[in-house]
Amino acid sequence: MHSSEYQNPSQLKEGNVLVVGGGNSGSQIAVEISREKKTYLSTSKRLTLLPLTIRSKSIFWWFDKVGVLKAPFNSFLGKLIQKRGDPIFGLELKYAIRNGSVFIKNRSMDGKENKVIFQDNTFLDVNNIIWATGFIPDYSWLNVSGVLDEKGNPKHNRGITNIEGLYFLGLPWQYRRGSALLQGVGYDAKYIVDQIVRNSY
Known part of the structure; x- marks a missing residue:
């Protein structure tokens, strides 16, 4: 099953x-x-795990203070973060690996029936597979000419499109690292509202 369908271990x-x-x-x-x-x-990459709290404050509080959440997508820091990808927040996996509850395998490359083959040429007979491989945005329902590029992604500048009255909010890296986070989406919302107000006069 895909991770979007997973609720609890009783399904397995x-x-x-x-x-x-x-x-x-x-x-x-x-x-x-x-x-x-x-x-x-x-997993296909080396795991980077970060604690959820540092000195009793959320790690996102620290990200905000040092400017990570404010890093624009086209800045040096923004490009570096996008290249590296998100870390895993919380250390539960670290402890599960350490105590032998979770076993790490290389990238899954192929499979037949219940046998999965990994990048290091090892294999594993499995009874259940959960595909936590992410999501692909689908804006095909947005039947507005000229608002999507050739890859099907919204064409915008900080959420503002070339279509009058049409705006986007909450997109990953809409303008900065925090654009898709509750802690950061407000910056983009304020910018868009300011533009709407400015253009209404």
Whole structure:
């Protein structure tokens, strides 16, 4: 099943579980399932894990203070963050790996029936697979001519499109790292409202 369908371990068959995808969703699902079943996590990259709190404050509070959430998409810091991708927030996976509850496997490359083959040429017989491989945005429902580029992504400048009265908000990296986060979306919302007010006079 895809991670969007996963609710709890009771949905799974007897036997072991392979979670494919080393992002935050895959990591959290793997940790939860590992309390009941033998669990493997297949990832294509080295895991970077960060604590949720530092000195009793949220790590996102610190990100905000040092400017990470304010980094524009086209800045040096913004480009560096986009290249590296998001870390895993929380250290539960670290402890699960350490105590042998979750076993890390290389990238999943191929499979036949219940056998999965990994990039290092090892294989594993699995009873359950959860695909935590992310999502692809789909704006095909937005039947407005000229608002999407050739890849199907919104054409905009900080959420403002070339279509009068049409705006976007909450897109990943709409302008800065925090654009898709509750802690940062307000900056983009204020900018768009200011533009609307300015253009109404």
